[in-house]
Amino acid sequence: MTLAPRVVLVHRNTEYHELLARHGTRGQAAFFLAGRGRALDEVEQRHRQAEAALTEVAAAVPLDWRRAKVERGDLDRFLFTPQDLVAVVGQDGLVANVAKYLTGQPVIGIDAEPGRNPGVLVRHRPGDTAELLRLAAAPGAGGALEERTMVEAVADDTQRLLALNEIYLGQRGHQTARYRLAPPGTAGEAQASSGVLVGTGTGATGWCRSAWLERRSTLALPAPAAPELAWFVREAWPSPVTGTTLVEGSCAAGEELALTVESDHLVAFGDGVESDALQLTWGQTVRLRVAGERLRMLV
Structure with a gap:
């Protein structure tokens, strides 16, 4: 019996996550930023955008496929398998962070914040995920792999x-x-x-x-x-x-x-x-x- 493909979603905590981890509550984080002439609104907006992108990418994984999710800080403890398909949802730097843990698995770079990232390595949009996964899972179906x-x-x-x-x-x-x-x-x-x-x-x-x-x-x-x-x-x-x-x-x-x-x-x-x-x-x-x-x- 052939196992269904496994998609590994790689992401990183947002600045909003980091503020909550440091200050405990949203109110305390807002108070901290307000004291420095800044507002939490922009950080929250970017957080929602990143979360929405991750949710859209996860929803595009076929229901009969296996899936896993790993945050950047846990990459050194995560076990990738040779058959994995890796979807990196975030910034260009996140692709670099995961690269050294891979052994030839296809990587799909998905831009969680179009317009903020150069898009050198995260070239795709969340809405393209379903088609990209299909191409990655079927070599020769039209997808091209660029080796760096x-x-x-x-x-x-x-x-x-x-x-x-x-x-x-x-x-x-x-x-x-x-x-x-x-x-x-x-x-x-x-x-x-x-x-x-x-x-x-x-x-x-x-x-x-x-x-x-x-x-x-x-x-x-x-x-x-x-x-x-x-x-x-x-x-x-x-x-x-x-x-x-x-x-x-x-x-x-x-x-x-x-x-x-x-x-x-x-x-x-x-x-x-x-x-x-x-x-x-x-x-x-x-x-x-x-x-x-x-x-x-x-x-």
Whole structure:
């Protein structure tokens, strides 16, 4: 007997949920905001919009299919199966949050707040869900899967981190980080900086693009599906023992960017999630490269 498809609805708590969790009641949350010249109305309106989108997407799942729902904060404890269809209802960043927990399952990005999100990864509307699920469940029925490159960091003690947008390496508090950076084909350079960003083509629309624009770089940023990474050193500081000549570049598939720690403690985290970080100590080396895993987005 063949099991019916399982749809996993991925969402995140709204700002309204967070205010209630912090202040206990709606009245207390409204009082807190009023004291700062703000009103709860906009937060409530966005909350209702997000809840309505999630409800509409859930209602589009066929009655004879299995379903599950997981909030962003529980992703690290949720068990995805290879046969799942994943519907992410929220912002672009939520797709990045879930990507590292997947192993090739089709992902449908659904924009819960059209007009507020860039729509790079959440391209679809809640009303399209039924048709999108039909396409995702029947390969070859007309739906196209776009594969996006991911980046991995592997430390010499086997710690491993996977990300869709970018990986940041540096001090947790963004103070000066000291390390030796060795891009492909170079002898390397000792550096002191605000950290290193290593991003994919998807990340080239976010934090890496910010670094690229700020320095007016001429480096060609990779496309989302290209098996290539771009890297940037943030605010490298010259001194008698640290240099600033190796501050940006790219890594093709099969190449690695190596970083050897020369501080007491550095971290590496992906896609802005600082709570899930590699812990690196003096003398350790971490290698960054194109990951074998890819995110498969239904377009």
